Amino acid sequence: MFCNQCEQTAKGTGCNVMGVCGKKENVSDLQDLLIYALQGLALYAKEGRKHNIIDEDIDLFTYEAIFSTLTNVDFDPNRFRMLINRTVELRETMKASVAAAGGNTDFEQPQASFIPADTEDGMASQGAELHFIEQLDSDENIRSLKQTLLYGVKGIAAYADHAAILGQKDPAVAEFCYEALCALMAKGLTIEQCVPVAMKAGEINLRAMELLDAANTGTYGHPVPTSVPLGHRKGKCILITGHDLHDLELLLQQTQGKGIDIYTHGEMLPCHAYPELKKYDHFYGHYGTAWQNQQKEFPHFPGPILFTTNCIQKPAESYMDRVFTNGLVGWPGVKHIADKDYSAVVDMALAMEGFTDEVDSGSVLVGFGRNTVLGVADKVIEAVQSKALRHFFLVGGCDGAKPGRDYFTKFVEQVPDDCVVLTLACGKFRFFDKNLGSIGDLPRLLDVGQCNDAYSAIQIAVALSKAFDCDVNDLPLSMVLSWYEQKAVAILLTLLYLGIKDIRLGPSLPAFVSPAVLQFLIDTFEIKPITTPEEDLKAILG
Structure with missing residues (x-):
């Protein structure tokens, strides 16, 4: 096995015996084989769209199958065996439909005709023999960009799956997933050819998050302070x-x-x-x-x-x-x-017995999505203009057990009293119960929601930029993000697609990003690795 898709990966380079997450070697190999099989399905699904052949059931299955390979989702090898077999069945179904429409079904890529082994162990062996990450490209930088694309697509699939469960769908999202899976098979690419596809992933993820936001708020209403x-x-x-x-x-x-x-x-x-x-x-x-x-x-x-x-x-x-x-x-x-x-x-x-007593451990406020925050936009603008509110910090992202994640708690604790902290995703649980007080009627710690609610945070930033008649990068707003798994990669690609710069990222940078690609991100988007809370706050606030 070889897996470096999460921030916790062994020695900061990659897990090759057993995943730090607990994923066993056979599961890792089966996950690689599933992505490989999905590439075969993608070839025919992409061709099918040229002939107006869109099978929503196949699209939804593709989201679920890709989603199953994210960090800490599914460790059951038998489930992967079934997913791989189902992928091949759907590939053949799509192939027949494409052939009937006169489309091309003669693909040279081995994924197009892949036949899975009869047993779970046999499939795991097939997955191991792929050396999936290594075979993406012999060039370190192209391989790095392809991995970035692959992990971004995994995040997109997760959001699209959540949205589809509540009835929000867009065939363009599935279409991009197929295009991306096919792009991973392309050889002889340059960095200049790969970067636009990664940016496209950011654009499509924005759409996927928009769908999920519409699904959640359309079904359950807009969050309210609670x-x-x-x-x-x-x-x-x-x-x-x-x-x-x-x-x-x-x-x-x-x-x-x-x-x-x-x-x-x-x-x-x-x-x-x-x-x-x-x-x-x-x-x-x-x-x-x-x-x-x-x-x-x-x-x-x-x-x-x-x-x-x-x-x-x-x-x-x-x-x-x-x-x-x-x-x-x-x-x-x-x-x-x-x-x-x-x-x-x-x-x-x-x-079971349940709780036998009552314990009051305090409470926390949630529900500061875009509807709530923008509902008091006039007060926010007034506070900024009167200099009562100097700066916004979006401190969000994922959590994990790896050392260095106390940085985000220390950062929030040291944010000056005239600044507001927006937070979302599970990274906030390092500091979610801190009492930071308020600026006027506005709490200084605003819980925007889940990682899925990054769309809401983006809309807050966009609305504020319009109110102040400036670019988002000119707002008194800084993003300090932790990352752990592939949805965070998709969100980062969305922020880069939107042109947002000067993002601080940690606690460590992705192992799959090569030095040359990292330098490109620094030169183009001014991405910065986190240092210490004191140094970063000084650099941001002056």
């Missing part, structure tokens, strides 16, 4: 973690009137701000911090735990018997719910 308890109350309980709002809604519906409180964890926290979700009186509070602490926190939760989508660690043996996975999430030996029927989770919650 105080969320961090303690617990006496009673039966279920903990839900991950990202998927629809999964949470179904759990709330299926537990209504049963005397079970629902607690969120990780990136489910912002869900408390959606009007159509907060209306459930048993949707109570938030438990724990971010996923990097779950092995310490989850064993003490006195109820079952439902894992949805990604950004989660494989559960430890000490509480694995209480874990259920849903959707794309899967690990060998963990109970998986494939049909959205949570009766087994409910039954376990009723059978």
